[in-house]
Amino acid sequence: MSEEFLGYRGEALQLLKQAKAEIGDIVRIVKDGETYEGILIPRSEYGDEKHVVIKLKNGYNIGIRITPDTNIEKIGTAAKPTFVAPPLPKQRHDLPKVTIVSTGGTIASRVDYRTGGVRPALSASDLYSVVPELAEIAVIDTQILFTLFSEDMTTKHWSETAQNVAKHIEKGVEGVVIAHGTDTMGYTAAALSFALQELPVPVILVGSQRSADRPSSDAATNLTAAVAAAARAPFAEVTLAMHETVSDKSIVFHRGTKVRKCHTSRRDAFRSVNTTPLAKMENNQIVMLTEEYRRKDHARKMILKPNFDDKVTLIKFYASLNPEIIDFYVDKGYKGMILEGTGLGHISSYCLPSISRAIKEGLIVTMTSQCIWGRIGMDVYYRGRDLLAIGVIPLEDMLAETALVKLMWAFGQTSNVEEAKNLLTTNIAHEISPRTLS
């Protein structure tokens, strides 16, 4: 996504400068009697100084090692993107107002045809040109907040996003859509669920597994459903909109605290864990899947709690884990630790002294399960009881990722350990399912 970063250095850069060839230009490289022609594309940040990479006509990229007798010549500029934005559709000002805030990710990107890279594209005109039916649903305002791969989102970005969304809501929009990379979209959804309380209108995160200009893209269907839900859904919660199955027929709205990316590439990668999604959209209708939800109400006074503290960690336990990692985090002054234990909430006996020390030194240590599905039950086996006895807090059926985000948020609200514990174990945004649903 970072076009400004071209990645060429040293010899390779020098040769390109001599040829006055820039990223996207067509170049001819002659070396050892062989001739290569293609579009000059950016290099990886960690590439060496010796290679130039071009995209051949057949679509493959090739890296050519520079030698003293290598010759590079610019022979043209690449064809312009085949895509040209059509004129903006006539806006119907009687429609609901929806803001789309972009943080980056595949859904907010278009493949750059010159280089094969992707770049952010979220102006209203870009959107309407890719998904013209949006003009029938809402009057859309767009904002590019970040242009990040979502794996680069941090607590600071969550805070900024929450504050930004709150501003849009205060201006009276019907709903806010957040375009987001799918990789950590579940984490951000949980963060906003805690940061944006008593929402008057819906906040819908939406992503896609393929960028909008690829034929197989899920971007248009997901975005259309997200905008429609922002415009007219009856709920006022933080949700995440993605495909229900691999078919385009239905989009589900997962609650922000209960959702997890469970497949690397499928359209229906996201799943609600230990609960059903909040709602779904099918045949252009929004269907609620539960009776218990917060209704949309513009008169409700939103409570913004945007602070997070990242001095909190998550440790996934595994057979043979050395407890030195627990000591490390205690010594580093961390305030809390989410354990992703095995089964009902267990961790090896040889970790107990370190956990006990962590708790004695004031850390909040909690238990979640790497099983993902099901509920913590630490009263069943001796090990669980021992862990409870030293003060480990069982987190019911909360997702490990949600627990981590919540503890970061809790320490963003208070530095008092008991107050943070209370926040952590109080059900704020449906992060704990009733026992009967497990």
Next chain:
Amino acid sequence: MSEEFLGYRGEALQLLKQAKAEIGDIVRIVKDGETYEGILIPRSEYGDEKHVVIKLKNGYNIGIRITPDTNIEKIGTAAKPTFVAPPLPKQRHDLPKVTIVSTGGTIASRVDYRTGGVRPALSASDLYSVVPELAEIAVIDTQILFTLFSEDMTTKHWSETAQNVAKHIEKGVEGVVIAHGTDTMGYTAAALSFALQELPVPVILVGSQRSADRPSSDAATNLTAAVAAAARAPFAEVTLAMHETVSDKSIVFHRGTKVRKCHTSRRDAFRSVNTTPLAKMENNQIVMLTEEYRRKDHARKMILKPNFDDKVTLIKFYASLNPEIIDFYVDKGYKGMILEGTGLGHISSYCLPSISRAIKEGLIVTMTSQCIWGRIGMDVYYRGRDLLAIGVIPLEDMLAETALVKLMWAFGQTSNVEEAKNLLTTNIAHEISPRTLS
């Protein structure tokens, strides 16, 4: 499971000694005018010195704080366990020979009615009394190898188990069943899949989610299927036998490298990921679910490679992860690191310098996905390409836990980094599925 560990210390222990009350005895405790009667039960290792815990007649446990005027009196011994082993069934010596090796866990345990705790019970007579139909299937030899909660299993236990199983196989048994706690049964199954190569006969790990003497137990069905498969299955691979669904009708045999505990408590907690199970048992028939498997063949020469090196770790990435944890493991002299990244195999840009340093210092750093399902694809986005460029090894669709175990095993075979890399990326026991199945 550790009955020898009673947990009483200090004042509480002194008072119990005066009363000559032992674990399992019925005691009367008088304090502040109140009288409590119940069975004295063990204390947690991390309990204080002030409380005595008894099981009341209504089944609840209560902790009573000792004060200077507290009086404890032994008023009886608890009723014997209601369960008495019936005489051993007549063994049919024409049946196949199967060895059951117990490592601990729920399946190898019985609730001790005196104390509510569980204890290992895996003599042949105990087994036949709980599951008499086993006598119709095989001549069973039993061995208690460990009595561990499976979260306490380490690389050393994997080595011992592999060596032990190999000995039984060399003696000519038809198959070996390993009773194991479910928490880390997937890790052990992967470990044995790499340690026991070219198996002539099946090795079946089996667990249960409820102990055999509880009405809802899945122990008998799982164990019966495991013994039947050990006795007569056509395959000779390391598998894990558990319920296919919540019904008792079918038991599936998951391949040891592709299986994961995905629910804290359900009978069908284990799932084959990115592939189907190897076989299933229904109506007392073993049905193969794939054509490609290693056939049973007593003449095949087993290869035992039981060594593991635990200087290898797994780091689950999360939004805002501080890369200092990567530096910590490099500084500690670790040899390898499994990253559990997001999506197709990503990790934040601010972790890249630490990862790059780790690789430069000779660590093997690999990528798996916290999505669990799907395949790593690091050529799609710049971040993935950057990670490849610095030398991170993508592990296809290998489970993170299996990748960890395999890297521990690889460094158990060789200290040469390139050789270990080759072992890691070579498909040894179906840990990598063909691309078409993802």
